[in-house]
Amino acid sequence: MREFFPLIFSLAAIAVAGLVEIMLMALINRPWWSRRWVRRVSWGLPLFGMVMVLVWGLGQYYAVSWLRLPAAGLAVLAFVLEAALMLSLPISGVIHFIHWLTDRIVKKRQTADPSITDNNRRAFLRIAAVGLPAASVSLGLTGLTHAFTEVAVFLKTIRFENLPVGLDGLRILHLSDSHLANYVTLDAIEEVLLKAESFQPDLIAVSGDIADDLTMLGDCLKLISQLKPRYGVYASLGNHEYYRGLRRVQRIFEASPVPLLVNHSLVVNVSGVDLRIAGIEDPRFVSAGDRAFFKQAIDIMLTEARTADFTLLLSHRPLALDYASEVGLDLVLAGHTHGGQIGFRRHSFFELFNPDTYLWGHYQKNDTHLYTSSGVGHWFPFRLGCPAEAPVLELTRG
Numbered sequence: 001m002r003e004f005f006p007l008i009f010s011l012a013a014i015a016v017a018g019l020v021e022i023m024l025m026a027l028i029n030r031p032w033w034s035r036r037w038v039r040r041v042s043w044g045l046p047l048f049g050m051v052m053v054l055v056w057g058l059g060q061y062y063a064v065s066w067l068r069l070p071a072a073g074l075a076v077l078a079f080v081l082e083a084a085l086m087l088s089l090p091i092s093g094v095i096h097f098i099h100w101l102t103d104r105i106v107k108k109r110q111t112a113d114p115s116i117t118d119n120n121r122r123a124f125l126r127i128a129a130v131g132l133p134a135a136s137v138s139l140g141l142t143g144l145t146h147a148f149t150e151v152a153v154f155l156k157t158i159r160f161e162n163l164p165v166g167l168d169g170l171r172i173l174h175l176s177d178s179h180l181a182n183y184v185t186l187d188a189i190e191e192v193l194l195k196a197e198s199f200q201p202d203l204i205a206v207s208g209d210i211a212d213d214l215t216m217l218g219d220c221l222k223l224i225s226q227l228k229p230r231y232g233v234y235a236s237l238g239n240h241e242y243y244r245g246l247r248r249v250q251r252i253f254e255a256s257p258v259p260l261l262v263n264h265s266l267v268v269n270v271s272g273v274d275l276r277i278a279g280i281e282d283p284r285f286v287s288a289g290d291r292a293f294f295k296q297a298i299d300i301m302l303t304e305a306r307t308a309d310f311t312l313l314l315s316h317r318p319l320a321l322d323y324a325s326e327v328g329l330d331l332v333l334a335g336h337t338h339g340g341q342i343g344f345r346r347h348s349f350f351e352l353f354n355p356d357t358y359l360w361g362h363y364q365k366n367d368t369h370l371y372t373s374s375g376v377g378h379w380f381p382f383r384l385g386c387p388a389e390a391p392v393l394e395l396t397r398g
Helices: 002-028 036-061 065-112 119-146 186-197 214-225 239-244 246-254 290-304 320-326
Strands: 155-160 171-175 203-207 233-236 264-270 273-279 310-314 331-334 361-365 368-372 392-397
Touching: 002 036, 002 065, 036 065, 065 119, 155 368, 186 214, 203 310, 203 331, 214 233, 214 246, 233 273, 233 310, 239 246, 264 290, 290 320, 320 331, 320 361, 320 368
Parallel strands: 155 392, 171 203, 203 233, 273 310, 310 331, 331 368
Antiparallel strands: 171 392, 264 273, 361 368
């Protein structure tokens, strides 16, 4: 039943967004609503989206990928267009009101003086009213298109003041949030690994939300392990592993060559240096108690862990940085946020409103470093200025 939750959510989201879009069009954009083709498009968009969700469901139930994948993409297209209109129609409604008010004022003045005209201003208002929804829809389509571009694989240097000499130059391929299912396939993961191979990573860290379709999880883990980094492949849990069924996920990992670290750690000797690789579980839901959760999870891991020269922590959520920095962990690798899926100059757009959420990129608190990946994939295919990524992080002394 869990695999149908995205379908139910999508059906509800498209229906609600469609209803809001129709109301905004009918109530505050009446000059447009009076046109038959506008009414047909307004009603047709949510109906089209809901039909695509049903087709998507049939494709998923009968395991027909050629039916499921296009239908899922078209359902998202319908929702993106609805969302774009929802954001722009209130503003265009205000412009329509100004246009109506201007017309009334001009007509009163024309009664007294027929030579008065205001054609330029009214033409500008008409263009502005049309331009906003058009621009919004254009951005929506751009974001949807960019979600299907290639994953960026690149080398990112992180400098540590007291990095053990044996770890200088260690390269870690960070994979997070691939969400294998409708929008990301095993072929896409293989392409990422082929690109990453040229950087010769020494270790691969996978920080959760690997597969929304668990039938792909085992093959994905085998595929990743085939890169054969000399210090191994390690993974931690994400919230979607819980959503899809934790016990089944654990069984798949047990049959794979990749260890799943749940409030647990392993120590690997790297050129005479003890490197502790740790992973913690995920709180599953966003709540006010998240920071307390990370304290408890990290404390459990530290209690059972042996001492080491350097600690790498895999945490699906970047908020683990706060407590990790208090107990002196060296590097945290996280994902979950997808960078907010809207970015500007390698930073999440949403950090403008909440800078302490560590949404995308490299951060440092005390002596602890964090890299939050924007993710290899997404469960909702929309990216604007925030490309999917799989960074190869090189540790250096600095």
